[in-house]
Amino acid sequence: MLEMMAYGFMQRALLASVLIGILCSAIGVFVVLKGLSFIGAGTAHAAFAGVALAFLLNLNPMGMAVMFGLMTVWITGLLVEKGRMKLDVSIGIFYTSTMAMAILFIGFMKAYNAELYGYLFGSILSVTPFDLAVIAGLGLAVLAAVFLFYKELQFIAFDQEMAEASGIPARNLFFLLISLIALTIVVSLKAVGAVLVYAMILIPAATAYQLTRSMKGMMIISILFGVLSSVSGMFLSFAMDIPSGAAIVLLATAFFFLAVLFSPKRRTSQLPVRTQKS
Template sequence: MAEWFAYDFMQRALVAGVVAGLLCGLVSFFVVLKRLAFVGAGISHSALGGVAIGVLLGVNPILAATAFCTLVAWAIGLVSRKGELYEDTAIGIFFATAMAFGIALLSLAVGYYADLFSFLFGSILSVTQTDLILLVVTGVAVAAFLLLFFKELLFICFDAEAASAAGVPTGLLYYGLLTSLALTVVVTVKILGIVLASALLVMPAATGYELCKNFRGLLAVAAAHGIIAAAAGLWLSYRLNLPSGATIVLCAAALFFAAFVLSPHRRARRRTHLPSA
């Protein structure tokens, strides 16, 4: 079993997977509470536009995708908060436009299709030392923001109007949360790919919701879920010669369905949804 950890690229991949899993677990807590799952999916698909801009300008595609996805996240937040469009409508328009923009630009980049495949479906084994440093720095920054403003963000998730009346800077913190979501998506794209990056933004907290009765427990389970799914998925992908990104997501899904079956809340939910006589 230890043989797979003997290679440098596997060590980098494991560290990247664990850090990304922990980061996604923390972010997923607020994604599920604030119902931002579709926003996360939209941002992850928008990353293709940022990658394309980076390729054509000759800059690091991840850095370009970071800036692009952050702008898309802010645009979605701005349009939906002003009531000009429903949030799901804004997301659908922005992420479809960004993907089409990315595909059009990448068609002009000759010889980039192999790298494009890794961005679409993930390539955790190709994580470099630079990628790892970027992931760790991003993870520390996002985690610091979420933990520093944990109570305020929690207040906003449940009642934004009451939070605003209480003096909480709801707009600033909301855009900070969207920025954290965008940063998490971009650094996860290298591991899971654009197609699957949004999966770990939902499943960890959804698993915690099935097993826990308080927010501290939910947050702890979400973080543990992300770490276990990443480590187990990477090991299984090595043993079974399967795509790492897809295997990590399948492990995350297996953990969720196990929690769903064993959930102490299921019986209560069944009683709640029983039709009245």
């Protein structure tokens, strides 16, 4: 393992996987608890459409991905807030239409672009120093926001109406949360890919959900599994010469099924129901 770490690209990949592991699994806790799973999938495809347009027009891919990602979550949030349509319908429309846009932009390109397809399937081993700087910069900004607004995000993940009623600016914080989800997806796009980034947000948090009965515990366990999956997936990718995104996500999925199998909640639900005194 030490030999592997002699390579500069491996050092960058290790740093990127730790950062992405922490970032995705921390934001994933709120995604799972608030039932925003589908928003991640839709945003990932929208961000990829942004990247495709950037390549077509020779613009900065990250900038365009941020723009497309944020526009998608904000419009979705507004539509849901106005009660015009349900979240799954709204994001379903964005999911498919932005993917159609991506296909269209790729169709306009004269030649095959390997770098663009890197954003679709992800390649953590090809993270450049510039990519790493972007991942670190945006990633730390998202984590700082999660740290600063942790207690409020916790409250709106559990009960947004109550949070609003008790005087917390719940609406603004909901928009902050969906913006953080979009930024997390964009940050992870190059390393994990648009197809799989959403799994990195969802699976470690869903694994933690199986193993704990407190929100604090869920955050800690989710981050542990997120980092474990991304770092071990990255090493597996190098050692076995397999795609990194797939290795990371399949490892995370394996941890998830192990958690389901050994979940204390599963054991509790098999016990006879105890009548509790009120």
